[in-house]
Amino acid sequence: MRRKGIWKEFTGWAGLEGQWLRRKHFSRETLARIAERIRQSEQDHTGELVVAVEAVTPAHVSNSEQRALEVFGRLRVWDTPLNSGVLLYLALDRHHIQIIADRGIAAPDDLWAQVCERLQASLRENQYAAGILAAVDDIEAILKSRSPALPSGANHVNDLPDELVLL
Numbered sequence: 001m002r003r004k005g006i007w008k009e010f011t012g013w014a015g016l017e018g019q020w021l022r023r024k025h026f027s028r029e030t031l032a033r034i035a036e037r038i039r040q041s042e043q044d045h046t047g048e049l050v051v052a053v054e055a056v057t058p059a060h061v062s063n064s065e066q067r068a069l070e071v072f073g074r075l076r077v078w079d080t081p082l083n084s085g086v087l088l089y090l091a092l093d094r095h096h097i098q099i100i101a102d103r104g105i106a107a108p109d110d111l112w113a114q115v116c117e118r119l120q121a122s123l124r125e126n127q128y129a130a131g132i133l134a135a136v137d138d139i140e141a142i143l144k145s146r147s148p149a150l151p152s153g154a155n156h157v158n159d160l161p162d163e164l165v166l167l
Contacts, residue, residue: 025128026053031164033129037136038162046150047105047143048160050077051088051132054167064089064096071167072100080104080159082148088115088135095123099139107146115139132164 038049052071061067068089072078077085083104090097097119099112115138122131 025126026164026166030129031166034132034136035163037133038164039158041136041140041143042158042162044140045143045147046082047084047086047139047147048077048080048158049086049088049136049139049143049162050075050160050165051090051136052165052167053090053092055092057091057093064091064094065098067091068098068100075160075165077160078102081157084143084147085160086139086143088132088139090119090123090132095120097123104148105143105146107142111142111146115142 034051038051042048052075054067054071057064057067061070068087068091071089072085072087075087077087077100079085080102083102085102086105087100088097089100097116099116101107101112115135118138119131119135122128122134
């Protein structure tokens with residue numbers, strides 16, 4: 001499997017595949033459904049979710065985990081008052097999923113890994129929209145119990161955009 005991925009990256013097919021997957025699975029309607037689900041999910045906790053989908057990973061990036069950290073910083077997911085930002089990052093060309101949570105979210109890595117595994121299974125079955133919507137629901141469940149408590153008398157403020165970010 002890894003040998004096939006290296007061949008695709010070397011020949012440029014991985015980038016073409018990533019662009020094709022983005023066009024095929026992320027229509028305007030799908031993007032709107034995902035944004036609405038994120039908006040609704042953030043009403044019940046202080047966590048802030050950003051979903052970023054990258055069709056083609058930049059050439060300067062050696063691994064997807066490093067890129068996810070870079071995207072986490074560039075999209076300012078870390079910049080919430082309660083340090084409660086979470087990034088769900090998908091690299092379509094490399095078939096990689098990464099979740100990065102800010103320090104205010106007290107969730108162990110194995111919970112995030114389970115979300116990634118379920119999403120990966122959905123993507124293998126070409127269920128991109130359903131898989132991402134289910135991942136948003138899974139992340140919401142984690143954030144309900146693991147994000148910082150809202151200070152008494154304060155209203156939840158949506159600090160990060162709910163729209164899926166296409167890179």
